[in-house]
Amino acid sequence: MLGLWRSHSEYQKFLLENLLPIYLANKDRLSQYADILTKLYLLDLDRIKPLLDEVYSHTGVPSKLQPEIFRSFVLMSHLGELSISNWVAKLKSDSLLAIMIGVNPDVVPEVGNHYDFIDRLRLANPDNPVQDSLHPFRRKPRKKLGKNQKNFLVTVALFKNLLIWPCRVNPLNTGPRGFFNFLELLNQYLFLAA
Numbered sequence: 001m002l003g004l005w006r007s008h009s010e011y012q013k014f015l016l017e018n019l020l021p022i023y024l025a026n027k028d029r030l031s032q033y034a035d036i037l038t039k040l041y042l043l044d045l046d047r048i049k050p051l052l053d054e055v056y057s058h059t060g061v062p063s064k065l066q067p068e069i070f071r072s073f074v075l076m077s078h079l080g081e082l083s084i085s086n087w088v089a090k091l092k093s094d095s096l097l098a099i100m101i102g103v104n105p106d107v108v109p110e111v112g113n114h115y116d117f118i119d120r121l122r123l124a125n126p127d128n129p130v131q132d133s134l135h136p137f138r139r140k141p142r143k144k145l146g147k148n149q150k151n152f153l154v155t156v157a158l159f160k161n162l163l164i165w166p167c168r169v170n171p172l173n174t175g176p177r178g179f180f181n182f183l184e185l186l187n188q189y190l191f192l193a194a
Contacts (some may be wrong), residue, residue, distance in 0.1 A: 001055050003062030008044045011067070011102045015041060018099045027063040033100065036078045040071055040100060054118045065109045069117045072109065084114045 006014075023030050031039075045067040052066060073106075074088070075097065081087045091098050091108045098105040 002049070002056040002066060003064045005046075005049055006047045006067060006088075011045075012041060014101065014102055022096060022099075029096065033096070036075060037100060039078070040074065041069070043074065045070055052120075055123070059090045065107075065113065066105065066117065069109050070115055073113065073117075075101055085111050088114065151163060 015037075019030065046072070047068060049067075056063060072091065075088045081090065088108060088111050088138075091101070095105045098108050103109070
């Protein structure tokens with residue numbers, strides 16, 4: 001279930017209230033993030049709420065901080081961070097980055113929340129068929145062959161699977177390029193929301 005959704009105007013208010021003291025204390029630090037702050041300030045995520053609502057169940061524990069996780073991925077990609085674990089640690093240690101995504105540093109979404117968000121977007125994409133595993137269950141052939149005989153059909157099928165296997169690999173588990181595939185998914189959602 002999609003939980004509390006902070007509206008765009010509430011996020012803008014939160015951002016202004018929390019960035020003003022930082023701006024007065026250290027203008028240079030805030031000015032280095034001026035372009036991404038502008039992007040996040042203008043990025044209205046209220047438009048994607050109906051799209052994300054379809055991905056979440058209507059029963060169970062409500063999810064929290066979904067627009068903040070989306071902003072976290074936008075900020076993460078802008079700053080060039082590829083590791084979600086390192087990114088969450090950076091958000092927890094740097095209060096400015098946490099405020100930029102719309103949370104206090106003690107309420108930063110955990111690593112598992114980020115991966116859950118990725119899985120939900122991946123499962124929502126109808127063009128990307130989901131496989132339960134890389135090696136789905138297949139029964140062994142029933143026909144027993146004689147001594148020193150090979151089943152030609154099994155050999156051909158194995159060779160065919162070896163040729164097709166790179167196409168079936170989950171794109172999110174293929175290193176840095178897989179992460180960029182995920183970012184392309186995010187861009188598709190932003191395009192649909194616009």
